[in-house]
Amino acid sequence: MLVLWALLTCVLVGVLLMVAITPSLYTVIGVALSLSALGVWGLLSARVLHNLRLPISARDFYRSGHVTSTDLSACAGGGGGLSPRPPMLCRVTLAHPGEPAHIREVVLLSQQAAQETAQPTAPAAARPQRPTLRVGVLGSGTVGSQVIRLLLEQADDFAARSGARLEITGVAVRDVDAPRDEAVPRELLTDDAQAVATSNDIVIELIGGIEPARTLILAAFASGASVITGNKALIAAHGPELYAAAAEANTDFYYEAAVAGAIPVVYALRESMAGDRVTSVLGIVNGTTNYILDEMSTKGLSFEEALAAAQELGYAEADPTADVDGLDAAAKAAIIASLAFHTRVGMNDVEVEGIRSITADDIREAHASGCELKLLAVAQRREDEQANGISVRVHPALVPADHPLASVHGGFNAVLVEAEAAGRLMFYGQGAGGTPTASAVLSDVVAAAAHRVNGGQAPRESSYADLPILPPELALTRYQVQLRVADAPGSLAAVAQVFADHDVSINSVRQASYVDVGDELALVTIVTHAAPVGRLEAAVEGLRAQERVAEVVSTRRVEGL
Numbered sequence: 206m207l208v209l210w211a212l213l214t215c216v217l218v219g220v221l222l223m224v225a226i227t228p229s230l231y232t233v234i235g236v237a238l239s240l241s242a243l244g245v246w247g248l249l250s251a252r253v254l255h256n257l258r259l260p261i262s263a264r265d266f267y268r269s270g271h272v273t274s275t276d277l278s279a280c281a282g283g284g285g286g287l288s289p290r291p292p293m294l295c296r297v298t299l300a301h302p303g304e305p306a307h308i309r310e311v312v313l314l315s316q317q318a319a320q321e322t323a324q325p326t327a328p329a330a331a332r333p334q335r336p337t338l339r340v341g342v343l344g345s346g347t348v349g350s351q352v353i354r355l356l357l358e359q360a361d362d363f364a365a366r367s368g369a370r371l372e373i374t375g376v377a378v379r380d381v382d383a384p385r386d387e388a389v390p391r392e393l394l395t396d397d398a399q400a401v402a403t404s405n406d407i408v409i410e411l412i413g414g415i416e417p418a419r420t421l422i423l424a425a426f427a428s429g430a431s432v433i434t435g436n437k438a439l440i441a442a443h444g445p446e447l448y449a450a451a452a453e454a455n456t457d458f459y460y461e462a463a464v465a466g467a468i469p470v471v472y473a474l475r476e477s478m479a480g481d482r483v484t485s486v487l488g489i490v491n492g493t494t495n496y497i498l499d500e501m502s503t504k505g506l507s508f509e510e511a512l513a514a515a516q517e518l519g520y521a522e523a524d525p526t527a528d529v530d531g532l533d534a535a536a537k538a539a540i541i542a543s544l545a546f547h548t549r550v551g552m553n554d555v556e557v558e559g560i561r562s563i564t565a566d567d568i569r570e571a572h573a574s575g576c577e578l579k580l581l582a583v584a585q586r587r588e589d590e591q592a593n594g595i596s597v598r599v600h601p602a603l604v605p606a607d608h609p610l611a612s613v614h615g616g617f618n619a620v621l622v623e624a625e626a627a628g629r630l631m632f633y634g635q636g637a638g639g640t641p642t643a644s645a646v647l648s649d650v651v652a653a654a655a656h657r658v659n660g661g662q663a664p665r666e667s668s669y670a671d672l673p674i675l676p677p678e679l680a681l682t683r684y685q686v687q688l689r690v691a692d693a694p695g696s697l698a699a700v701a702q703v704f705a706d707h708d709v710s711i712n713s714v715r716q717a718s719y720v721d722v723g724d725e726l727a728l729v730t731i732v733t734h735a736a737p738v739g740r741l742e743a744a745v746e747g748l749r750a751q752e753r754v755a756e757v758v759s760t761r762r763v764e765g766l
């Protein structure tokens with residue numbers, strides 16, 4: 206383009222000179238020719254000048270990863286207001302970092318050159334230097350220590366996958382002198398969490414809990430950092446605030462580790478299912494409770510014995526409340542439902558029942574019914590004549606022994622997603638533990654780093670559907686009801702009539718007769734079809750009032766039929 210422009214300039218000067226020195230050309234045609242040449246030259250000059258403009262803004266310099274935050278202030282000072290044309294990237298070299306007056310070199314790179322910079326396979330000698338991103342880690346416990354170990358051990362792989370060298374600049378801990386994993390270099394430790402949160406390109410929050418995690422993450426966003434966390438409790442309580450802070454800072458917010466450890470279920474719901482309508486999600490999302498129920502089921506342990514085994518193995522914490530009472534699973538259910546239904550769902554929207562009251566008898570009864578007892582997280586869309594909205598809950602439920610969730614053993618997690626177009630999808634894997642969870646954290650780190658190098662950003666919060674949260678009585682489920690009834694003609698008919706009176710359809714009936722202190726009784730186990738919880742509870746109340754029913758022995762939800 207520049208060569209053409211130079212040629213045309215010469216031709217134009219020649220034409221004008223010729224017209225000037227040749228009086229015979231002082232005609233209308235001669236003047237028209239001169240003016241046309243001048244016009245074409247003007248247009249081409251404008252195009253050339255446009256291409257010569259500096260291509261991207263100072264902020265894009267920074268996000269391109271080709272400059273550090275120190276260089277950004279230099280860019281902003283030395284050439285803020287640069288025109289925004291993303292197809293080019295730049296590299297800035299400063300003689301004295303941080304001083305705009307000392308910009309030594311601004312190299313414009315084409316997009317292709319930038320991609321070559323990110324090529325992992327280039328021979329070492331020819332490989333252009335990668336930008337460095339500063340990474341700060343908040344917390345060095347079970348997960349944090351493994352994230353740090355893997356980041357250090359596999360630094361070259363992470364550089365090749367993300368396009369940037371990831372340099373851990375600091376690890377915030379409560380006590381620098383406390384004994385800890387040798388994989389975490391002592392010189393990185395600091396008790397200044399605020400400094401770690403505000404002086405890095407990428408901040409990984411792994412301290413857990415609400416405060417100071419929330420304040421530190423907000424400070425990290427305000428400083429322009431991308432944030433990665435595994436903190437499901439924080440997201441379930443303050444998700445919208447964190448999303449808004451990320452959007453305001455125009456940086457990434459990722460939290461794959463917050464749901465089901467190593468299983469990429471956040472990615473699946475947020476990105477893979479973006480082209481579909483999810484109708485339900487059913488999952489085992491707490492490894493500790495699954496381990497406890499599995500020990501009770503396979504070894505016949507009591508709840509207390511199984512809990513003690515879980516604590517000994519490090520699955521359950523000294524205070525197992527969050528796991529055993531279903532709160533950890535409820536936070537995960539809230540996140541799952543928010544992503545699946547594009548609706549804000551918080552902890553308070555989730556109906557929660559834990560597993561503390563489950564006894565060895567409950568497990569035996571489950572087996573007798575051909576089922577396993579599992580703590581399930583359920584997120585369900587209802588769109589029918591009676592209700593339009595979503596139901597989100599966590600509770601123990603019977604799962605038929607041949608259902609995929611029934612064979613999820615030990616501390617494993619599994620999530621079953623149903624969508625209109627895709628049908629059923631099953632995700633299975635390790636839901637907890639240092640290295641499996643670190644795997645999920647690090648996938649987020651690579652994504653956030655790649656965005657800082659190449660541009661692009663994590664999906665923002667999607668809450669456009671804004672569906673109503675249904676009250677618990679409108680949740681659709683099946684019940685298994687066990688009754689002791691008089692073993693006499695008409696008893697089953699009377700029981701069936703109670704269900705019919707409450708518009709609940711029976712799916713199956715099983716009866717075992719026996720003699721109980723002089724009375725001829727039958728133990729009847731009834732499984733219903735799906736019905737709203739309100740109607741099922743009313744039917745159970747009706748059964749208690751029915752004179753042929755000696756006792757309602759148990760009611761239990763059934764999922765996965």
Ligand SMILES: NC(=O)C1=CN([C@@H]2O[C@H](COP(=O)(O)OP(=O)(O)OC[C@H]3O[C@@H](n4cnc5c(N)ncnc54)[C@H](O)[C@@H]3O)[C@@H](O)[C@H]2O)C=CC1
Pocket residue numbers: 343344345346347348349377378379398410411412413414417435436437438462463466636637638639642
């Ligand atoms: N452990 C697991 O299997 C999984 C954990 N997560 C989540 O990952 C996060 C971290 O979990 P874990 O590593 O298991 O916890 P952890 O309790 O083992 O580690 C947290 C660390 O942060 C430190 N810490 C607490 N407050 C601090 C502060 N103000 N400044 C500096 N350090 C502080 C603690 O001393 C501790 O060393 C939590 O949000 C948790 O919910 C998510 C999935 C699985």
Ligand SMILES: N[C@@H](CC=O)C(=O)O
Pocket residue numbers: 463465466490491492493494520528533636637638
């Ligand atoms: N406590 C959780 C692990 C973290 O999410 C579990 O047992 O699954």
